[in-house]
Amino acid sequence: ELKVEQNPLFLSMQEGKNYTIYCNYSTTSDRLYWYRQDPGKSLESLFVLLSNGAVKQEGRLMASLDTKARLSTLHITAAVHDLSATYFCAVGKKETSGSRLTFGEGTQLTVNP
Amino acid sequence: KAGVTQTPRYLIKTRGQQVTLSCSPISGHRSVSWYQQTPGQGLQFLFEYFSETQRNKGNFPGRFSGRQFSNSRSEMNVSTLELGDSALYLCASSIRTSGRTTNGGTGELFFGEGSRLTVL
Numbered sequence: 001e002l003k004v005e006q007n008p009l010f011l012s013m014q015e016g017k018n019y020t021i022y023c024n025y026s027t028t029s030d031r032l033y034w035y036r037q038d039p040g041k042s043l044e045s046l047f048v049l050l051s052n053g054a055v056k057q058e059g060r061l062m063a064s065l066d067t068k069a070r071l072s073t074l075h076i077t078a079a080v081h082d083l084s085a086t087y088f089c090a091v092g093k094k095e096t097s098g099s100r101l102t103f104g105e106g107t108q109l110t111v112n113p
Numbered sequence: 114k115a116g117v118t119q120t121p122r123y124l125i126k127t128r129g130q131q132v133t134l135s136c137s138p139i140s141g142h143r144s145v146s147w148y149q150q151t152p153g154q155g156l157q158f159l160f161e162y163f164s165e166t167q168r169n170k171g172n173f174p175g176r177f178s179g180r181q182f183s184n185s186r187s188e189m190n191v192s193t194l195e196l197g198d199s200a201l202y203l204c205a206s207s208i209r210t211s212g213r214t215t216n217g218g219t220g221e222l223f224f225g226e227g228s229r230l231t232v233l
Binding site for chain 2: 031033035041042043044045048050088090092099100101102103104105106
């Protein structure tokens with residue numbers, strides 16, 4: 001059974017600081033996704049990582065994937081208040097799972113002024 | 114391009130009742146999947162439909178069912194509601210061309226706003 005673990009689960013940081021969220025998964029996978037969820041809202045797709053060594057960047061967020069270590073990271077650079085949200089990583093397997101994704105528990109990020 | 118549309122957005126039911134939730138995927142997307150989100154269990158996969166056929170099913174009891182219509186719209190039904198069914202039910206659509214794979218697609222899911230179900 002595929003398990004996905006994120007850490008930390010809660011992250012409070014100051015504006016302007018950098019931090020990294022980690023996502024570990026238990027079995028071989030060939031696709032990893034990062035989503036953002038604001039309170040009471042749906043999931044917004046941030047990044048799609050499909051190969052070992054993939055790196056994607058959008059604004060202050062950068063995601064990477066190491067399939068050998070079964071690890072993805074979401075790095076936040078110079079955080080701003082607008083980044084406060086819950087971030088989920090999700091893992092799927094192209095050949096067997098279709099649209100079935102296994103989600104991590106989520107990291108609740110609070111950026112303080 | 115319109116996103117994934119879910120109705121109703123909010124509903125309140127009592128134990129023992131049943132509920133039907135509706136999802137219209139993004140135009141051109143043929144795969145619809147459903148997820149349940151609760152504070153205790155997080156996001157859990159319910160099932161996926163493609164070409165009017167259930168392709169994948171999560172670990173939920175038979176009270177949870179779904180279907181997909183020829184226009185790719187999907188409904189899910191929960192019968193004999195229990196308190197623990199209170200959750201945000203999220204529908205997601207994705208491009209899928211055939212079978213169980215995305216045939217070179219990214220498999221990216223696009224989520225609707227969700228239907229928040231409260232069972233009293």
